[in-house]
Amino acid sequence: METHSLQDFQDLCTFESFKGFWHYYGYGVDQQELIDREFKRIKGVTYLDHAGTTLFPESQIKGFYDDISRNVYGNPHSHNPSSRLTHDTVESVRYRILEHFNTCAEEYSVIFTSGCTAALKLVADTFPWKAASNEGPGSQFCYLTDNHTSVVGIRGVTALQGVGTVSVLPHEVERRARKPPTQTDGEECAAPHLFCYPAQSNFSGRKYPLSYVKGIQSQQLYPACEHRGRWFVLLDAACFVSCSPLDLSQYPADFVPISFYKTFGFPTGLGALLVRNEAAEVLRKTYFGGGTAAAYLVAEDYFVPKPNIVSRFEDGTISFLDIISLHHGFETLQKLTGSMLNIQLHTFGLARYTYIVLSCLCHSNGKPVAQIHCDNDFQNIAEQGAILNFNLLDCHGRTVGYSQVDKMASLFNIHIRTGCFCNTGACQYYLAISNQNVKTNLHAGHICGDSIDLIEGRPTGSIRVSFGYMSSFEDCQNFLRFVVNCFVDKPLILDQKRLTKLKSAEPMESAASYDLASIPNGQLGQQNGQTISPSPERITPSEDAVSKEEKNNGSSHTLTNLFIYPVKSCASVEVTEWPLGPQGLLYDRLWMVVNENGVCLSQKREPKLCLIRPIICLASNTLQLQVSGMEPVTVPLETSLANSDLRTSQSKVCGDRVQTVDCGEEVSTWLSEFLGKPCRLIRQRPEFQRDMKFGPGKENCGPTALSLVNEAQFLLINRASVSFLHKHIADRQDSENEGTWHDMEQLIQRFRANLVISGQQAFAEDDWSHLTVGDTQFQVIGRCGRCQMIGVDQKSATRSQEPLRSLSECRSGKVTFGVYLAHQSARNTTAVPVLSVGARVIPRISESTNKP
Numbered sequence: 021m022e023t024h025s026l027q028d029f030q031d032l033c034t035f036e037s038f039k040g041f042w043h044y045y046g047y048g049v050d051q052q053e054l055i056d057r058e059f060k061r062i063k064g065v066t067y068l069d070h071a072g073t074t075l076f077p078e079s080q081i082k083g084f085y086d087d088i089s090r091n092v093y094g095n096p097h098s099h100n101p102s103s104r105l106t107h108d109t110v111e112s113v114r115y116r117i118l119e120h121f122n123t124c125a126e127e128y129s130v131i132f133t134s135g136c137t138a139a140l141k142l143v144a145d146t147f148p149w150k151a152a153s154n155e156g157p158g159s160q161f162c163y164l165t166d167n168h169t170s171v172v173g174i175r176g177v178t179a180l181q182g183v184g185t186v187s188v189l190p191h192e193v194e195r196r197a198r199k200p201p202t203q204t205d206g207e208e209c210a211a212p213h214l215f216c217y218p219a220q221s222n223f224s225g226r227k228y229p230l231s232y233v234k235g236i237q238s239q240q241l242y243p244a245c246e247h248r249g250r251w252f253v254l255l256d257a258a259c260f261v262s263c264s265p266l267d268l269s270q271y272p273a274d275f276v277p278i279s280f281y282k283t284f285g286f287p288t289g290l291g292a293l294l295v296r297n298e299a300a301e302v303l304r305k306t307y308f309g310g311g312t313a314a315a316y317l318v319a320e321d322y323f324v325p326k327p328n329i330v331s332r333f334e335d336g337t338i339s340f341l342d343i344i345s346l347h348h349g350f351e352t353l354q355k356l357t358g359s360m361l362n363i364q365l366h367t368f369g370l371a372r373y374t375y376i377v378l379s380c381l382c383h384s385n386g387k388p389v390a391q392i393h394c395d396n397d398f399q400n401i402a403e404q405g406a407i408l409n410f411n412l413l414d415c416h417g418r419t420v421g422y423s424q425v426d427k428m429a430s431l432f433n434i435h436i437r438t439g440c441f442c443n444t445g446a447c448q449y450y451l452a453i454s455n456q457n458v459k460t461n462l463h464a465g466h467i468c469g470d471s472i473d474l475i476e477g478r479p480t481g482s483i484r485v486s487f488g489y490m491s492s493f494e495d496c497q498n499f500l501r502f503v504v505n506c507f508v509d510k511p512l513i514l515d516q517k518r519l520t521k522l523k524s525a526e527p528m529e530s531a532a533s534y535d536l537a538s539i540p541n542g543q544l545g546q547q548n549g550q551t552i553s554p555s556p557e558r559i560t561p562s563e564d565a566v567s568k569e570e571k572n573n574g575s576s577h578t579l580t581n582l583f584i585y586p587v588k589s590c591a592s593v594e595v596t597e598w599p600l601g602p603q604g605l606l607y608d609r610l611w612m613v614v615n616e617n618g619v620c621l622s623q624k625r626e627p628k629l630c631l632i633r634p635i636i637c638l639a640s641n642t643l644q645l646q647v648s649g650m651e652p653v654t655v656p657l658e659t660s661l662a663n664s665d666l667r668t669s670q671s672k673v674c675g676d677r678v679q680t681v682d683c684g685e686e687v688s689t690w691l692s693e694f695l696g697k698p699c700r701l702i703r704q705r706p707e708f709q710r711d712m713k714f715g716p717g718k719e720n721c722g723p724t725a726l727s728l729v730n731e732a733q734f735l736l737i738n739r740a741s742v743s744f745l746h747k748h749i750a751d752r753q754d755s756e757n758e759g760t761w762h763d764m765e766q767l768i769q770r771f772r773a774n775l776v777i778s779g780q781q782a783f784a785e786d787d788w789s790h791l792t793v794g795d796t797q798f799q800v801i802g803r804c805g806r807c808q809m810i811g812v813d814q815k816s817a818t819r820s821q822e823p824l825r826s827l828s829e830c831r832s833g834k835v836t837f838g839v840y841l842a843h844q845s846a847r848n849t850t851a852v853p854v855l856s857v858g859a860r861v862i863p864r865i866s867e868s869t870n871k872p
Contacts, residue, residue, distance in 0.1 A: 042369035047357045066434040066498040070488030076285030080352040084345040112618040115670035123268040129329040131293045136258040137170040139277035139293035144174040146303040151182030162186040162243045163216040165445035171216045200239035209248035219260035223446035225407025230271040263367045265360035274299035284349035287342040300329045309335025347617045367406035367487040372398040374496045376522045382513040383415035393450035400528040406487040415509035421473035439481040577861035581776035588612035589622045590632040600853040603725045604733035616698040627817040653690040655683045674730040679708040724842045732840030737773040744782035748830045769814040794859035803836035
């Protein structure tokens, strides 16, 4: 050891010295600039309790406030427009959560709760515990001793059900591992068991191997290797995910409870249970609240839960505004930091530096200033989080009470956490507190959370500092200077030998991260290098092309118009000839506009969408959007996922989850300016497959891929049906219709069909089962149910009650108009089908219609 002056310590507490310990700091911008912009309220505050809760940035709250100021969010259990918006937005947030943990809705469900503790209680109350009996062994509830109180508290539920309880010391998981027990009676043990452990200790920041998940599930690790049955793993990720990426595709824990304020700072009182769908099937819920029942009786013990996992477990109305705010949390975190991996590198570096300096501080007599509670030297980012736990010692080696340190820190506006942090097991282990000590301390008047920090000179708790993504080097600097100024017997001594050793050690910077695989984009064939845009002209074939015989028997039909809608709910593109792609007409509804929460915008919510005119240029491989009074904006037709700048996301269309790619900031700014609210343009991912659902009684012609359409690849309407409806509207003698319904072509536009055909009989298409257009065969999937969207005039974006009101009247309450089609691909041919205006349309009547 060597004696150093206070100036030498000050030299050690410089940013240049810090960079010698760790290379990663900040997120590409000046960290102090970030704090000044987003966290003005902490000026003069050294906040070091991020494991308790992190802090929210101002832009996150502003974004949320602007969102709820612009939009009306209703109760998601209703079905009105504001309620549907809430439902769709909440579903978008669920997808965003799953995406954050690199998994999907096919593997996991997100059940919202009031916090991590409520998520743990949900598992405790619904897990299928089995008591031991003469028929076989019962369930085992097992947990690491280093676990939060809320995990150990599951024991209160299992004890009443005759379930065995095993507390496992951290070193036993691997040390006592052995081959799983063999079946001796020829029958598999059906007992379900649960093992719980934290991804990161909230006491010391120790990270436990995520590989334990599969090791326990496969019964290769202790205690699973000693008990036959089916093992489930609950991974408490609340502390871990605040500063580290978690990849559930690699570590598929059955139950993952989290609290969102740990990551975002806001909202509080909201958490979730991420449950593996396969594991959710074994949960047994007894209480049923509002929104969870498919059916039940009041006077009889009869109850059937909803089939959806989420709907079964979310009792009553969820905290939907808080859930909606999560979108702004994810967005802001991404913008400020770039990724969870960046946060992990930044925060670990601060914790590592603080650990090194604090562990080298000594009093004038050479005795250490701090006793640090950890199992490593902060060299491996995969083994240690951004938490430092310790007790301060005086020059005689006696513990300084944590309450004394806490009060002194408050005087310097330094915010730390003291006590046992709701983790008695870790507190006992690191502070050498025996079971008898805990009981004795209780009799002496000490309870969890009080300020009795020493009993007979022995500590009852410790001090914890923890870092968050907005923490700075100045926070470390202020804390270390506080310790030296207030608790070190001068002159200060630095343990030079230890300092040299720790500085020379090369830290391991590798960490679990997840980069989505880049998938090459499939290229569709180009057609004639032409530019396609909305056409004011309509091509109507000559009646000479139709034979008299076909006219007389009522089967005379011709394709008169062909429309594609590249951007969902935007203006149509009328063409005379167009190829079919794998999902319908080429480029039909491959793009859609979404709001800031990733929810699809339609003309029902934004009528102005119909004023956006798409132009497809196959020669330049671009889609251009035009609107009167603004410069056009262009995006590529094809999207390569090899471009790392592209942002992938998940959204929802007509109840189906869809995977999409964001089209960039330029078009987002353009759309936001035109619509007057934040929105983005997204495109369906080229490799994503969404199959059409065939209704009852419909022949399934095999997997039929969909774009971002609602229900089917194509929509067909009959001019005869339009004419019938047009006449009905014109015959009404009310003021709304006066002088506004003279043009039948505008009425056709409102129904947004792909195929418009001529015919003699109104609504004859309702009875068709198949039809052929030219040489291309289609199956009729069903009728198209209409909504208030057909009340939007496609030229002016104004709304009216027509034609929905007249449609209901003339069809005796029915509001269907047009039929959905699916393309039956021709076999043994590589030719790309092409539809052309003027082609003959030959329908086939459904057999059920011909029956007497």
